Amino acid sequence: MIKIRNVTKHYPMRGGGLHYVMKDVSLDIPSNKSIGILGPNGAGKSTLLRMLGGAEAPNLGTIETSSSVSWPLGVGVGLQGSLTGRQNVLFICQINGLSKSETRQVIDAVLTFSELNEYFDMPVKSYSSGMRARIGFGVSINFDFDYYLIDELTAVGDAVFRKKAVREFERIKESSSLIYVTHNLGSLRESCHSAIYLHDGQLTYYEDIDDGISVYKEYIWAKNGRPKKKAAKKAAKKMIRKTNP
Amino acid sequence: MPIRIKEQSPWKSQALVIKALLGRELITRTGKYKLGALWILLDPLLSVIVLGLILGPFLGRSSGEIPYAFFLLCGFMLLQMFTGQLTAGINAISANQGLLVFKKVQPIDPFIARFIFQLFANTLALIIFCLVAYWLGIVISLDQLPVVAACIILTWVIGAGLGLHAGIVCQRFNELEKVIAYVQRPLLFLSCVIIPLDVIPPEYRVYLLYNPLVHTIESMRMALFPSYITESVNLYYPAAWAIAACTLGLVTYRNNRHFLTQR
Numbered sequence: 001m002i003k004i005r006n007v008t009k010h011y012p013m014r015g016g017g018l019h020y021v022m023k024d025v026s027l028d029i030p031s032n033k034s035i036g037i038l039g040p041n042g043a044g045k046s047t048l049l050r051m052l053g054g055a056e057a058p059n060l061g062t063i064e065t066s067s068s069v070s071w072p073l074g075v076g077v078g079l080q081g082s083l084t085g086r087q088n089v090l091f092i093c094q095i096n097g098l099s100k101s102e103t104r105q106v107i108d109a110v111l112t113f114s115e116l117n118e119y120f121d122m123p124v125k126s127y128s129s130g131m132r133a134r135i136g137f138g139v140s141i142n143f144d145f146d147y148y149l150i151d152e153l154t155a156v157g158d159a160v161f162r163k164k165a166v167r168e169f170e171r172i173k174e175s176s177s178l179i180y181v182t183h184n185l186g187s188l189r190e191s192c193h194s195a196i197y198l199h200d201g202q203l204t205y206y207e208d209i210d211d212g213i214s215v216y217k218e219y220i221w222a223k224n225g226r227p228k229k230k231a232a233k234k235a236a237k238k239m240i241r242k243t244n245p
Numbered sequence: 246m247p248i249r250i251k252e253q254s255p256w257k258s259q260a261l262v263i264k265a266l267l268g269r270e271l272i273t274r275t276g277k278y279k280l281g282a283l284w285i286l287l288d289p290l291l292s293v294i295v296l297g298l299i300l301g302p303f304l305g306r307s308s309g310e311i312p313y314a315f316f317l318l319c320g321f322m323l324l325q326m327f328t329g330q331l332t333a334g335i336n337a338i339s340a341n342q343g344l345l346v347f348k349k350v351q352p353i354d355p356f357i358a359r360f361i362f363q364l365f366a367n368t369l370a371l372i373i374f375c376l377v378a379y380w381l382g383i384v385i386s387l388d389q390l391p392v393v394a395a396c397i398i399l400t401w402v403i404g405a406g407l408g409l410h411a412g413i414v415c416q417r418f419n420e421l422e423k424v425i426a427y428v429q430r431p432l433l434f435l436s437c438v439i440i441p442l443d444v445i446p447p448e449y450r451v452y453l454l455y456n457p458l459v460h461t462i463e464s465m466r467m468a469l470f471p472s473y474i475t476e477s478v479n480l481y482y483p484a485a486w487a488i489a490a491c492t493l494g495l496v497t498y499r500n501n502r503h504f505l506t507q508r
Contacts, residue, residue: 011507054348057503068250071347078346082273094265095349096250097258106248144247 081125334408406490
């Protein structure tokens with residue numbers, strides 16, 4: 001369980017004033033759940049993950065847990081561009097106090113998972129975003145966390161990596177929690193059972209992800225207007241007719 | 246099988262992080278050059294050779310019994326011990342931003358790692374230079390090694406405290422970086438690196454004595470060469486500076502540590 005208690009988070013704005021990401025939020029995040037985080041751009045989804053992972057502290061309130069939580073796993077997060085892939089993995093092993101044999105085991109496993117081959121000994125700054133995602137995710141799955149925080153990691157990957165990632169998500173879900181941020185609602189529904197909706201500085205927990213998604217969709221429809229299904233179908237038919245006369 | 250991370254005491258955990266950061270520092274500092282770690286020696290040596298060639302003809306006899314090149318080298322190494330810390334501190338956060346995402350890596354750790362790196366690199370260079378000087382026939386006294394060590398450590402601590410402070414303030418006000426670069430330049434003349442304190446007229450000497458580096462640099466020369474005497478320098482004054490600088494740095498860190506992890 002991660003206990004979020006009266007958490008307020010704000011950032012200073014250029015020209016003075018504060019931008020509130022969260023206002024006096026309290027929530028328990030249960031363990032052994034896969035939870036999707038929903039919310040528009042800039043709502044604070046990544047900030048929430050950073051706070052849960054301990055990378056950043058809330059301005060007020062506390063986030064307490066006795067469980068082990070991963071660092072927020074995003075594209076290139078936790079990787080130092082001037083170091084090679086291998087050196088980055090080594091760094092993560094060192095700060096976590098792994099023995100030599102464990103370190104060797106992790107490095108071999110990351111190399112196999114990421115399929116980076118000779119790029120593994122090239123500086124990370126020469127990597128594509130997909131390669132960065134592979135290495136970052138590859139390291140984390142070698143550690144046994146109670147909570148895995150994943151921030152849009154699969155969005156940049158190719159089909160091969162996405163398939164591997166989904167397989168790992170399934171394995172993680174057997175014994176740990178998955179907290180997953182993505183704008184791809186399809187893959188969110190596929191991987192998560194519950195949802196947290198982030199809006200106007202508040203968090204709302206939905207036991208069933210479909211409830212969360214429908215609330216989120218209401219928000220999108222309020223902004224964009226409801227998609228007109230019939231009109232869309234007609235347009236699609238027209239397109240088909242045009243391309244295949 | 247995934248590996249469960251063992252719980253560690255805060256001290257042990259920080260020691261692991263600093264050790265890993267030191268490794269990272271060594272790789273990126275030396276890895277990009279063909280000559281690698283040799284630059285730790287070449288950097289001060291080349292600076293001293295260039296300075297010595299320009300200043301030697303004019304000031305060469307001012308240093309008394311100490312050969313001017315070695316006189317210059319002593320001062321330059323200690324000055325570098327100080328200015329190197331400032332530069333290291335200013336870039337410590339930005340150069341390690343990617344690694345601050347790990348909960349175990351606290352924002353002060355990159356500073357500590359860089360300062361330790363500076364201490365070891367500069368002390369190593371100084372020892373090697375002393376050995377070479379000894380081999381060349383320059384008589385260096387080892388009777389007062391504790392004083393030499395104190396001079397090095399005090400300069401290092403003053404630099405570390407101010408470097409920590411500067412590195413954090415620079416995150417808020419980028420202009421400070423420029424200001425420090427300008428302020429650093431005259432230090433070469435104001436810290437008795439190129440001329441002994443005794444050569445300077447007494448009416449100006451009083452002002453120079455406010456600079457703690459004058460005290461550590463001249464004290465170190467006195468300790469290494471008993472025949473070289475400069476009055477009115479002591480180690481209590483730089484020690485007071487060291488305590489003040491450390492306090493300033495740590496208080497600044499304490500007040501800004503959450504700001505430093507914000508992105």
